Each structure stands twice: as C-alpha cells, then as structure tokens.
Amino acid sequence: MAKLARSLVRLKSLRPRGRHLIILLPPLLVLAGVALAARRSPVAQPVAFNHRKHTKDLGLGCEFCHQYVTTGAHAGLPGARNCGICHQVEQGKSPEAARVTALLGRGDPLRFNKLFRLASHVNYTHRRHVGIAKLECRQCHGAIADSDRPPSRALVRITMNVCLDCHRAKGQSLDCVACHR
Amino acid sequence: MTQTRREFLWAAGAAAAGLAWYQAQEITWTAEQVAEAGWEPGIESRLASACLLCPARCGIRGRIVDGRLVGIFGNPLHPMNRGGVCPRGIAGVQALYHPERIRAPRLRTGARGAGGWQALSTEGAVALVAERLRGLRAGGRPDGVAVLAGYCDGTMHELWRQFLRAFGSPNYVADDYRDGIDAVMSLTHGISRRPAYDLERSGLVLSFGAPLFEAWWSPLQAYVAFGGSGGDRRDGSRPRFVQVDTRFSRTAARAQEWLGIRPGTYATLALGIAYVLIKEELFDADFVARHVTGYEDRLDAAGRPQEGYRSRVLRQYRTEEVSAVTGVPVERIVALAKAFAERRPAVAVIGAEVMQAPDGLLGGLAVHSLNVLMGSVNRPGGVLFPDDPPLEPLAAPVLDASARAGVARPPISGAAMPFGDGDPARRFAQAVAGAATPPEVLFIYYANPLASSADSGLWTRALSRIPFIVSCSPFLDETARYADLILPDALPYERWQDAPAPASYPYPTWGLTRPLVTPPPGAVHTGDALLALAQQLGGSVARSLPYASVEELLKARARGPFAARRGMTLGDEFERTHYRQMEERGWWLAEHTEFEAFWDDLVARGGWTDLFYDDTDPARLARTPDGRIDLMPPQLQGALDAAGSGPALYAYSAQPAGAPTPEFPLRLMPYRVSTLASGTLALEPWLAEQPTLFPDRHWVPWVEVHPATAERLGLEDGTMLWVRSSRGRYRARLKVFPGTAPEHVGAPYGLRHPDGELANPLQLLDGSADPLTGVPCWFTTFVRLEQA
Amino acid sequence: MTRWGMVIDLGRCTGCAACEVACKSENNIATVSPDQADLGRAFAWMKVMTHVEGEFPNTTMRFVPRPCMHCDNPPCVQVCPVGATYINDEGIVGQIYARCIGCRYCANACPYTVKYFNWLVPEWPETARAYLNPDVSVRPKGVIEKCTFCHHRLQKAREDAQALGRELREEDYQPACAEVCPTGAIVFGDLDNPRHRVHALKDDPRAMRLMEDLGTEPKVYYLTPRD
DSSP states (O other): OHHHHHHHHHHHHTGGGHHHHGGGHHHHHHHHHHHHHHHTOOOOOSSOOOHHIIIIISOOOHHHHSTTTTTSSSOOOOOHHHHHHHHTSOOSSOHHHHHHHHHHHTTOOOOOOOOOOOOTTBOOOHIIIIIISOOOTHHHHOGGGGOSSOOSSOSSOOOHHHHHHHHHHTTOOOOHHHHBO | OOOOHHHHHHHHHHHHHHHHHHIIIIIHHHHHHTGGGOOOOOOEEEEEEEOOSSTTOOEEEEEEETTEEEEEEEOTTOTTTTTOOOHHHHTHHHHHTOTTBOOSOEEEOSSTTSOOEEEOOHHHHHHHHHHHHHHHHHTTOGGGEEEEESSOOHHHHHHHHHHHHHHTOOOEEEOSOOOSHHHHHHHHHSOOSOOEEOGGGOSEEEEESOOTTTTSSOHHHHHHHHHTOSSOOTTOOOOEEEEEESSOOHHHHHSSEEEEOOTTOHHHHHHHHHHHHHHTTOSOHHHHHHHEESSSOEEOTTSOEEOOHHHHHHHHOOHHHHHHHHOOOHHHHHHHHHHHHHSSSEEEEEOHHHHSSTTHHHHHHHHHHHHHHTTOBSSTTSEEOOOOOOOOOOOOOOOOHHHHHHHHSOOTTOOOBTTBOSOHHHHHHHHHHTTSOOOSEEEEESOOHHHHSSOHHHHHHHHHTOSEEEEOOSBOOHHHHTOSEEOOOOOGGGSOEEEEOOTTSSSOEEEEEOOSSOOOTTOOOHHHHHHHHHHHHOHHHHHHOOOSSHHHHHHHHTHHHHHSSOOEEOOOHHHHHHHHHHHHTTOOOOSOSSHHHHHHHHHHHTEEEOOOOOTTOGGGTOOSTTSSEESSOHHHHHHHHHHOSSOBTTBOOSSOSOOOOSSSOEEEEEEEOSSOOSSOSOOOHHHHTOOTTOTTOOSSOEEEEOHHHHHHHTOOTTOEEEEEETTEEEEEEEEEOTTSOTTEEEEEESEEOTTSOEEOGGGGSOOOBOTTTOOBOSSOOEEEEEEO | OOOEEEEEETTTOOOOOHHHHHHHHHTTOOOOOHHHHHTTOOOOSSEEEEEEESOTTSOEEEEEEEOOOOOSSOHHHHHOSSSSEEEOTTSOEEEOTTTOOOOOHHHHHOTTOOOEEOOSOOOOOGGGGGGSOTTSOOOOTTOEEOOOSSHHHHHHHHHHHHHHTSOOOGGGOOOHHHHHOTTOOEEEEETTOTTSHHHHHTTSTTEEOTTGGGOOOOSEEEEOOOO
C-alpha cells in the first residue's frame, strides 16, 4: 500500500511529461481488477464432491458431514475422518470415488474449502437458525444439495436485505446489535 | 488551473486503482483475523481447573472454543475465590499464546548465554539428562545434582523432593516468597506453619503492612472477605479493614482506614495498641489466664525473676512515646485499640514487610501478640491452624547405599538460621560462587535469579561454576538464556497438577489443574519428565516413583480424600453450607461410593475441600510442651541473651534501621505488584497496559516520589530515571505521588520494560538480613535519583 | 420493558482491575504500542478511574470503574451522521462498526469519554489469534468502538434459553466485568424487572449517576461508599 502510494507520488512529479502517462492507465486498472478479483476468487475443492449422490441417492442427512449444523456457529466441514467412514474401501464406479479412496490411503486430510462467507461483523450461528428456528438449508444455500459437482462460487448471495426480509417475514428482531458484532 | 482530459483520466484511474488496492488490503484484514479462520464450528465448553500463576491457587474455569482457550474466569464452586479472579489470572491466555514461548527442547550450541540453540526431540532431551545423572551416580556423587525452585507447592514439590531423595541429593534450594512468619508461630504455638486468617468471619482485620489486596498469599481470599460476597455472614455485615502501612498502597487506599507509619515501627505500634488493651482491661483476660504463658512476670528455670509481656509493654509503650516513634497520632492509636477490642472477633495480620527487617522475627511476635491478647486464636474470625488436605502420601522412597550416602552429606547451602530459613537460595549462590564444590547438574524450576534476585552478579558467578544447567522455563527468561538445556514446561492450562489453597486460607482445599488445551508437541511437563527420568535411571529411583504420569500420581493421591470420610468435592453455596452444617453436628454423607466416580467429579468440579474447622481441638491452639501459647519463648530468649547487646523481646529501638546520607538521601521501599509478581513470566500486554493504581503509568516501570521531593530534586513527572544505591542502579520512570512519604522512593518489583528488561529494585538492597530468620531486609537501603 | 443496566458498589470496589482485563479478553480489545499509549490511545472499554486527594499520611484515593453509561438519552447517538451508534429497544447503546465512518463526532459528544477511536490497524501477534473471542469482531482501523454491555453474551444467552425452552434469567446474561468481579461490586440486570437485583439497588439511598445534571440518563448507577 505504502509502496504504491510512493510510486504514485513519483508519477505525479512526472506530470509535465503527462502525455506518456496515459500508457500507465490500463495496467493500473488491470491491477485494480486483479485486486478486486482476488477477494472473490473461485473456490476449488480437493475432490469433486457430488452433493446429489450423497443426499438424494444415498439419503444421507446434512448432519452426516456438516456435523455442527444444529449446534455450532459454523456447520462444520467433513474431512478424511467423515469420508473414510465409507470411502476407506472403494465405493461405486465413479473415478472420483476411486480417487477419494486413493487419497485416503495416502493419508490426505481432504481439507474442503469454505464457499459461503459472511462478513466478519455479522454474528450468525447455525444453531440459532437451523437448530432453533428450523430453517431449511436451501433457504440460504440454494440448491446446493442438488448439485453434482462442487460450485466454485456460492449459489446464493446473502446480503443484509436477504437477512432483513426473512427477519421481517418471520417477525424476528431487526435490531442492529442482534446480528452485528 | 486548466486540466486536460488526459490528466483527469489519469487521476481518476489512479484513484480507482488506489481504492481497489486499499479495499483489498485493509478491509479484508478484519475478516482474516476472526471470521475466515476456518470452518470452526464454535463448539465451546467451560472446564474447571486452577490458576498456578501465584501462590493463591484460585479455582478457574477456562472457556474453550474449538480447542482454543479464549477466556479465563473464576470457578464459582471454589470456596476461596467463589467465581472471582484477578487480572493476572485472566491474562493467563496471553502467556499461553505468547509469541515468545519456547515450543520445543533446546540445547546450547555456542558460549553460555550467547543465544546459540539447537532444537532437540523431547525424548532426546530427557535421555541427555538421564545420561548426565547416571554418570553422577556411577561416580559416587549423587549429591552433585541440585534443584533451584521458585514457589513450588503440592505434589510437584513432593515429587522433586522424592526424586532428589531417591537419587541421593540433599540439595533442594527454594527461591520463593518465604517471610519467616512460620517461625513466629513455631515459637509461640509450637506449630511450625504459616497461620491461616479467617478474614471472612472477622469483625476487624488489622493488617500490619500485609498487601492483602495486592501481592498477599491470596488476594482473592481478602477480596471475598472485603466484599462480603462469600455468604458466610448471614447478617450481610462485612469486616472492617484497617491497614497500617508505610506506603499508600492499593490495600491502604481501599481499606476503611489507613494509618501511615514510619518504616520499621510496626512492632512499636502493635505494642502501643497492646498497652491500651492492657491498661484499659479490654483484652480477653480469661483466654490469657487459661492458655497463655509469659504474660505475667515469672521465675525462669534457674529461679531468677523474669519480666513478663505485661510488664514489658506497660513499662515501654506509653501511647505518647509510641506516637512519637511511629508518627501515628495518639488519638488514633487509642481509637484503633478500642475498635480492635470492640469489633470482635478481630485479627491482626503480619505482613511480610514486618519480617523483612533487622528485628523482623521480634516484630512478627509483637504483632501476633495482639491476637493472643484478644484470644483471636482458634476461634472463628481469628488465627486458625487448619490441617493439610488428607492426600495419600507418595510411595515410600527406596534408598540404595549410594542414595543413603548422598542424602547424608551436608547440603551445599549450609545450615539454616536459628529460627527458620529465610533465604536459602542466597546461601546456595554464595557457597557455589565461593569455595564449595559446585553441583554438577542444576535444575531450575520457575526461578529466575539472574534477573529477579538481589544479586545477579553473585548468581552469574555461581552459575558459571556449574557444568550443566537444565531450565524448565517455558519462556526464555534471563536465567533460561544462561542454561545448557531447556526443557520447556507445559503451561498450567496444558498440564495436570494440583493446586492446594495457600496456608492463609482456613480450610484444607485441594484444587486440580488439568489440560484444557493440547500443549505444543515439544512442551515437556516437568513432572512427567521427572517420572520418565526416574524410569530411565531404573533401580531404587524408579521404584521410588512408580507412576506413569503426573495424572496417575494425582489420581493415586486422591484416594486420600476419598477415604477420609470428611469434606466434599467442590460445590455451590447450598452444598457448602449443607456439608459444613452436617460436619458441625458430627455427620458426614458420602457423595460417592466408587472411587472412579469420585475422581471424575473431583476433576469436573475442580477439586476437594473440607469447610469444617474444629475449634475445640486443643492441638490447634498450641503444641508446646505445656499446651499453652508462649509469649516469651525460652529458646528465643536464650538466643537473644547469647547474642548479648542486640535487640530484646518486646523492646525495640526508637529509630528505623538505616540512615540517609547526603549521597543517598531517600529510603528505597520496594514492593510486589499484584499483577506482575517476580519476573518468571513473559510480558503480558494487558497487564503492562493496566498498572491499577496509576492508570497513566502503562508499560514502563515507575518509582513513586512525593511531589515536594520531586520539586526539591527538580524532577518532573514522567522523567526517565536511574535509581542508584551504593550497590547498583536500575531504570524507571518517575511518578509523582502524594501518597508516598517525602523521604521514600516507592519501588514496584517485578515489572518489565517494553524491551523486556526487568526493573528490579532488590538489586539495590544492602544485603542485610534478620540474623534470627535470615529473611532479607527490604527497607534499610538508601538511594538517589538521577535523570537517565 | 427490558432496560439493561448496571449498579457498581464503590464501597466494594478494590480497584483490582479484573473487570478491565476481563473486558479486554472478552471483547478482543487491541493493545497499542507504549508510545501510542502515552498519547492516550490505549483502549479500555471498562476503565478503573482513580482520583487521589491529600498528602502522606492523609491520602485518600477513589476508584471508579467506568464502562459506557448506556444513556437513555445518549449524546453520541444524536450526533452520529450515519446511524452507526444508536439505542435499541432494551436500552443498549450499540455501535455498528461496519457503518461507522470514523468522523469521531460521538467521541467528542460523549461526556464520559468512553468512545475509543482506532487510529491504527491493530496489531496482534500471530499466536494471539488463538485467544480472540469468536463472538466479537476485531475492529479495523478508522472506526469508533466502546463497551457494548457484552451484548454478544445476551445473544448467546437468549439462544441458550430458547434451546432449553425457558425464560431468560438474570444469571444467564452477565457481562464479563460483572462475572469476574471478586467482591461482587458490579451488579448487572434489567432495571425494570423487580426480580433483578439492580431494580432495588438503583433506588438505594447511596445510588447516584455520573453527571446527572446533563440529562443523559445513564443506566450505570454507582453506590457511594458508606464511610
């Protein structure tokens, strides 16, 4: 940041030769774009997890992998321990399933990456919304349970208006400090 | 000014780029810290444990979120602190997650103290020590191992002792907060134990310099009594606190009454109060007649008449004279004596400051004599002598021929003083730096003499003569820096240990710490390391310590309270009252019939306590040959007679020891700070920022000087100073404070500068000590202040 | 109607500062460098103020723990141009960091000087992340922060009570300072609820509030020492 500021000052002192400076504009804008893009880069997962297969075809509940969905702040993500319950031995014919078994065999922790993010100033807990208020997962997460490959971006964009609309509809608190921390 | 379109575009582009960059850099920063830490579910628990950061050993509850300790609170079930906790305890999380923690064993590579280290596995490190120790035993020199331990109590203390004994060494050297008060009790009551003070049920607590709210044995015990928050007094009344102190301390500030007094005159004031009590017949004559020897004049064993306590006091402590010596107005002395008699039960507390004087032992006796006069011994609200928790003893030590020979040799620190052992660490350092054969291996356990002792030069000389120094410190303190091997202990929140309440607390209470979080893989629980060492050494040493871990050892010891048929695992106020009332009526109800269930409960609740004190037991009053409290102990009389012209019992010089000189005009008054005791822990920012009495003195250690003195010296508040005595100097910032006596320099001990340097006023001390107890004198040194 | 408030018994306060440090621990309060602290930029949502009178040996000292007063008529709320600070239905004066633009009007308007500005990006050692309280945000540079009566604890307490299907009790919701106070000097609860201790204590003859003449109607009461 400071370095960039210094270089900007230096550029400014070159202003009499401003004619050439226009050349610098595109790269700067690109840079800005890169910086912005870096904030919302697509999320990659270690394996191509098929939600539909697990939830619809096999009938596993969300809690099987997202262990803390009714009790914790975050729902929790599975790792080698959860996957290993079934995938320690080969399951089905999918090459991806075979890869999971192979990875587990090598001791890979299978660290999944976080997809849905809330701003840090929001005090959200799954316990309050799923455990107590019994909201459906899809209400915030969209049709994630029907996806057959991991999306690289969140399917639903949660903004404050989304929260407020629901809070209004269900007669819940609209007080700022009830959700902001 | 004209602007071309091009220039405008340039500026706009740059601004956009800057803004984007700024957002990317700064806004996400917050998120990075907490929210994006991962997919941690936020599963939390609050688990009972105990605080080991000072001798008080309060019960705590750790708030653990996803395996991290994020907060420390008081354990409401612990009868001493009842949910309260002090700043130091709370800041424990900053010690636990301190960036400067040593996370794995280290072996010195370059010159001593040069800072060259090589990492080591824990097994490798323990094996290295075992090899050294095996060599010592093979060479017939088991006494060549020594332990220098800071404040160490409970099972860890017994473990070290047992290890040394089985190995064959008499060299356990304590470098703790000893003050010689146990000698006062030993002489008068025949009970060699620090007294317990039943502050909570007292009507008036008269403290002679005891820093009850700061660095006392248990500030929390005093807080609970002061706040009346303990629930022991049904009428809602609270004890009145009166603080006699040379310094306007926080205790003095918050006590209902403060009497500023000249240094070294505590005993004179105490006997001045005794004078009024006797003269006005306000004391408990019945108690004195039934239980006290030495009050009236008597004939000694040889048939010579001997003056008793009463005559000595009436002859020498007329109120006007006491007032002139102490600086306390006559009417306040009289009023205080009357209050002491009226607000019964009243108790007089001996502060360490009384003992840290050339005639400290005699001063302690004088202060304690007030409790004897008022019969405030072995009575609710007075001085009590409780039992220790009934723990199962350690396995009987097995000594082979080599160990027997070793323990029979004289300890390096030499013989103790006539009445107690006030400063064994100093004698050890003197012996090792001098002619004595130095130990081959020295373990250092929570002691930091190179920075916090009164003579770091002496310690440097002593340590340089010891070939192999093992430090157990989890932080690279000054002494650990000088070690050959560091076996970093796990922090209290990561290890099993026991935490018996300090002697000042009137009920046997046994707290437990257990791992709340996982220690770093390289941390070595010192207790577990000792047990592993014993196994590697084999033979009789291994048989003396047949425990796989400290956890197993503690569990074995818990069989004691389980079988004792008294007491309870910690419980809430209802359970406490219930058990106490049952025991008062001679009943006891087992909570558990199975030991395993008892143990689980003990761990879950944080310990065991027995809140019943049997004040009808005469053995708790005196264990002297005639069963009476002796105000004129013959052993002490004999020692004083043998010394000749020195001080006599209940006869004190009118002048405090030491005198100012033109070169060193100000008396140095060191004191311990509540939040930062003795410099064995690293700097914790929350505490450095919060020096309770002076909110504007954050971070930098200070000294307190009266405004008139500062003006005379031409020094302004906030000036950086050198405090210099004939023995040395140290750096501190000036705090102009009207609560300090004009001729004093108030000097907190144990603070660190932001760069880590310890501000240690003790290194300026003149080195004198009470010849009877060996307790060093803290208030006989004079200094001057120089601008740094 | 719920009105959260606090009563601090100055006769019981020993100035130990457990409240102050517990607050720092609970609320992820940043530590500034010694130099910045000298400039008066150290944070202390709860601060033990001291006042000395008289010279040795007739000195007296008063200790006054000072949190945000959560005024019923808060001057800070009136000046905030963006609604980042406001008073909610239960009387808690909230501070929404995401809305704050850092103009510091509120800090200047507050007669109790309880509002702190983040002059710098707070620095935490890498290892310190471990003890950050996940229920409380870490404030960025350029916003005002202050005591919230540990409002996150209320959210959690409500959640716990709901999960157990029972009413919220007094002991369920206590700020960190009240929880750790060793002498029980800090009492917290609903001023309008006769079952809460503060309800009676606020009407104690010893009760007073700071700068009452300003009409800010603070919800923090002090009990003056008896002697």
